Structures are given as C-alpha cells and as structure tokens.
Amino acid sequence: xxxxxxxxxxxxxxxxxxxxxxxxxxxxxxxxxxxxxxxxxxxxxxxxxxxxxxxxxxxxxxxxxxxxxxxxxxxxxxxxxxxxxxxxxxxxx
Numbered sequence: 001x002x003x004x005x006x007x008x009x010x011x012x013x014x015x016x017x018x019x020x021x022x023x024x025x026x027x028x029x030x031x032x033x034x035x036x037x038x039x040x041x042x043x044x045x046x047x048x049x050x051x052x053x054x055x056x057x058x059x060x061x062x063x064x065x066x067x068x069x070x071x072x073x074x075x076x077x078x079x080x081x082x083x084x085x086x087x088x089x090x091x092x093x
Contacts, residue, residue, distance in 0.1 A: 009064065030049065
C-alpha cells in the first residue's frame, strides 16, 4: 500500500532540512515516534504541527503545509497586500 501524499511531503521536508527524525520532532514539539507515524502515513499531524512545518518549509512548500493546517490562504492573500511594513529608522550621521 502506498503512503499518502501528506506523508511523502512530511518526509521530504525533513530530508530537505537535513534533519533526523529526533531533530525534526524537537522542532515540532513531538516525539520521534510521532514523526515516524507521520512519515509512514499511520497518523496525520495536528493542524498546529502542519503550520509549524510550513514555517520550516521553503517558500514553494510552505503554503501547502499551511493549507493543511487550516490557514485560509484566500483570506491571507487579501490581507497581506493591505499590510504596510514598518519603516526602518534611518541612522543619523
């Protein structure tokens, strides 16, 4: 039986980061056994862990993880352009 797509994506993320399961588990606040269950497709991560993984992922993959975590990306797309970044204070010389 093939692993679910989400299990493959989690395993690929961990490997792309160059982390052992124990190291990845520490970043997600779970045990190594939980990461093993995710990667084998036995159990899915919680929504909050999908969001944590999105925060660790590169820009191309982060949206996939955030969507799995329940982030409303359409709302984010509307919200982000309206936000203004704070200006950096210039140093007086």
